[in-house]
Amino acid sequence: MATTPEAASIEDFEKSLTELESLVRELEQGELSLEQSLSAFERGVRLTRECQQALRQAEQRVQQLIEREDGSLEEQPFITPDSPAEPD
Numbered sequence: 001m002a003t004t005p006e007a008a009s010i011e012d013f014e015k016s017l018t019e020l021e022s023l024v025r026e027l028e029q030g031e032l033s034l035e036q037s038l039s040a041f042e043r044g045v046r047l048t049r050e051c052q053q054a055l056r057q058a059e060q061r062v063q064q065l066i067e068r069e070d071g072s073l074e075e076q077p078f079i080t081p082d083s084p085a086e087p088d
Helices: 005-029 034-061
Strands: 063-067 073-077
Touching: 005 034
Parallel strands: none
Antiparallel strands: 063 073
């Protein structure tokens, strides 16, 4: 069974998030050496950036359905207050 790019992206996000949660637990336990803690922190920063990027990409793919006056549905981009302005 072939994996679509979207499914692979979701799987990557979930793996990154799971790893990030694990790193946070390890750091909170306070049993790592300073070197291990720094390494875990750096990895956590990278994972956080990867997750943020994946979420931005997902947000761009989200569409909203708008009901027209005639009852038909129209697809439009989902716009949030912090969404980048679209060119006119």
